[in-house]
Amino acid sequence: MVELFFQQLINGLSLGALYALIAVGYTVVYGIVQLINFAHGEIFMIGAFGAFVTWMLLGRPTDWSVATSLLVLLPLMIIGGMVASVATAVATERFAYRPLRNAPRLAPLISAIGVSVFLQEFVRLFFGTIPFVGRIPGWPDAKSAVPFPSIPGISGQTIQLGGVLIQMPAIFTLGALAVSTVFLWYFVNRTKTGRAMVATSQDPDTARLMGINVDRVIVAAFAVGAALAAVAGVAHGLRYGNIDFRMGFLAGLKAFTAAVLGGIGNINGAVVGGLVLGLAEAMATTFIPGQFGSSAWKDVWAFVLLILVLVFRPQGLLGAKVVDRA
Amino acid sequence: MLEIKKMVVAYGRVNAVKGIDFTVEKGQIVSLLGTNGAGKSTTLRAISGLLKLVSGEIWFEGERIDGQPAHKIVERGIAQSPEGRRLFRQMSVEDNLKLGAYSRKDAGGIKSDMDRVYDLFPVLGERRTEAAGLFSGGEQQMLAIGRAMMSRPKLLMLDEPSMGLSPIMTQTIMKTIQDLQADGVTILLVEQNAQAALSLADRGYVLEVGQIMFSDTGKALLGDDRVRKAYLGAD
Numbered sequence: 001m002v003e004l005f006f007q008q009l010i011n012g013l014s015l016g017a018l019y020a021l022i023a024v025g026y027t028v029v030y031g032i033v034q035l036i037n038f039a040h041g042e043i044f045m046i047g048a049f050g051a052f053v054t055w056m057l058l059g060r061p062t063d064w065s066v067a068t069s070l071l072v073l074l075p076l077m078i079i080g081g082m083v084a085s086v087a088t089a090v091a092t093e094r095f096a097y098r099p100l101r102n103a104p105r106l107a108p109l110i111s112a113i114g115v116s117v118f119l120q121e122f123v124r125l126f127f128g129t130i131p132f133v134g135r136i137p138g139w140p141d142a143k144s145a146v147p148f149p150s151i152p153g154i155s156g157q158t159i160q161l162g163g164v165l166i167q168m169p170a171i172f173t174l175g176a177l178a179v180s181t182v183f184l185w186y187f188v189n190r191t192k193t194g195r196a197m198v199a200t201s202q203d204p205d206t207a208r209l210m211g212i213n214v215d216r217v218i219v220a221a222f223a224v225g226a227a228l229a230a231v232a233g234v235a236h237g238l239r240y241g242n243i244d245f246r247m248g249f250l251a252g253l254k255a256f257t258a259a260v261l262g263g264i265g266n267i268n269g270a271v272v273g274g275l276v277l278g279l280a281e282a283m284a285t286t287f288i289p290g291q292f293g294s295s296a297w298k299d300v301w302a303f304v305l306l307i308l309v310l311v312f313r314p315q316g317l318l319g320a321k322v323v324d325r326a
Numbered sequence: 327m328l329e330i331k332k333m334v335v336a337y338g339r340v341n342a343v344k345g346i347d348f349t350v351e352k353g354q355i356v357s358l359l360g361t362n363g364a365g366k367s368t369t370l371r372a373i374s375g376l377l378k379l380v381s382g383e384i385w386f387e388g389e390r391i392d393g394q395p396a397h398k399i400v401e402r403g404i405a406q407s408p409e410g411r412r413l414f415r416q417m418s419v420e421d422n423l424k425l426g427a428y429s430r431k432d433a434g435g436i437k438s439d440m441d442r443v444y445d446l447f448p449v450l451g452e453r454r455t456e457a458a459g460l461f462s463g464g465e466q467q468m469l470a471i472g473r474a475m476m477s478r479p480k481l482l483m484l485d486e487p488s489m490g491l492s493p494i495m496t497q498t499i500m501k502t503i504q505d506l507q508a509d510g511v512t513i514l515l516v517e518q519n520a521q522a523a524l525s526l527a528d529r530g531y532v533l534e535v536g537q538i539m540f541s542d543t544g545k546a547l548l549g550d551d552r553v554r555k556a557y558l559g560a561d
């Protein structure tokens with residue numbers, strides 16, 4: 001029983017770390033433009049595909065040593081995923097959201113849903129092709145799931161700790177969250193752009209009076225969220241062994257839930273919300289008896305938790321809209 | 327230095343500023359007076375680039391600046407301490423001042439200007455790591471003015487710096503404004519407290535429901551019957 005508990009603790013935390021990495025993107029953007037970027041789940045998906053494409057372009061290495069894989073291949077894939085995610089997010093902001101900055105609040109929300117559908121369909125229809133020209137020989141299409149490359153030293157590897165079995169991809173996800181959190185803390189508290197972001201989230205007009213170019217701050221917020229989502233995309237690929245054009249939907253919904261759970265607009269809240277949500281799912285499927293504890297019910301428990309928090313603590317666990325408490 | 331020509335500014339379809347003209351000469355203190363809702367803050371927000379003009383022009387140092395984004399206007403040398411202070415309340419004094427210097431890159435100059443603010447307002451220096459929200463109204467006003475000075479503006483616009491302050495605190499703030507003028511900063515001072523504002527103003531403009539009713543030197547306005555009746559509580 002104790003071992004089972006620790007097993008689920010690790011499983012829950014690593015799943016939660018995945019949610020947390022995506023949730024930061026919802027929360028940072030919301031904190032600054034009060035927009036729920038419903039296309040953010042797709043930014044995560046694009047990050048995973050970006051990493052996959054990088055691997056393809058490197059010549060689909062499968063036999064690199066553990067050291068080269070961990071020190072060269074994986075970092076390159078992460079960077080490739082980030083480039084894809086950040087470019088997509090910045091373009092989305094520029095063309096789908098910025099023109100609607102002063103429109104009624106419903107307009108950018110609908111635009112976000114449009115972008116979300118567009119990105120899913122774009123990947124489904126055009127992955128592995130040169131759009132409107134033809135297929136690229138040897139590239140898979142993405143009409144169904146695409147196997148994610150195995151990274152020697154991580155994929156399929158486990159560590160035994162007492163009676164607890166820890167998958168290496170879970171460790172990668174937790175490590176990625178830890179590094180990202182430190183990076184975020186530094187960015188928000190120690191860099192000029194980070195301080196400008198906090199100022200803008202607290203009072204955009206006054207931020208303008210300080211000489212802050214708010215448009216650039218908004219772009220930075222989208223970029224930071226997208227970069228972390230790309231890391232999550234890689235973590236997802238390693239964890240589940242495949243990626244697909246639909247993967248952003250449920251992961252995005254969960255991450256959004258995590259952001260609200262922690263207090264939307266609050267970066268620490270997104271991290272805590274993600275971990276709590278992951279833990280809740282893992283524990284519910286293990287310790288709730290009978291059919292209600294089956295994995296089919298885990299999403300139900302996740303949303304029940306959200307509803308409970310919203311009823312009893314509407315501002316979220318850590319309080320809403322305090323981007324500066326990072 | 328600053329010239330406003332036939333400026334009209336609206337919220338939605340309602341004109342809040344209805345075609346005003348005024349000028350601020352280099353080195354002057356110019357006061358903009360008027361009761362609540364006259365359009366004073368709207369005027370400053372339009373100059374700062376936070377609001378678009380419906381029509382009219384804004385000229386600063388021989389160049390037209392209306393239509394430019396707010397951060398460009400700060401870079402040109404116009405700073406504003408907004409109504410209600412609008413400090414970043416959870417941030418420290420120091421962080422607020424740093425944000426005031428956001429448009430600058432000269433680390434050394436920023437440091438020395440920060441020390442200058444601390445010299446001017448020792449309270450702020452002593453408690454520089456404390457959150458801005460923890461300070462009294464008067465101290466917050468000092469910080470708001472200090473923050474606006476951090477961009478080293480040529481023109482400093484102050485929106486009701488005496489609001490909510492005790493008479494003594496108001497005097498301190500007014501004294502500071504005079505010191506700034508002596509340092510070569512041009513000042514556009516918005517006030518409801520006409521007595522305080524006019525006694526230091528080289529020139530004053532009186533705004534009523536979005537229009538300038540009259541203007542004169544500060545001294546002349548202080549003696550003007552219409553001003554005395556409407557703004558100085560005389561009968």
Ligand SMILES: Nc1ncnc2c1ncn2[C@@H]1O[C@H](COP(=O)(O)OP(=O)(O)O)[C@@H](O)[C@H]1O
Pocket residue numbers: 337342360361362363364365366367368369
């Ligand atoms: N954000 C706003 N939206 C709509 N109307 C506004 C807004 N701000 C000010 N107004 C209106 O514009 C007019 C001028 O306001 P303002 O410039 O704030 O006056 P003052 O600073 O002289 O007190 C007032 O009638 C006020 O109600």
Ligand SMILES: [Mg+2]
Pocket residue numbers: 363366367368409485
């Ligand atoms: Mg006002």
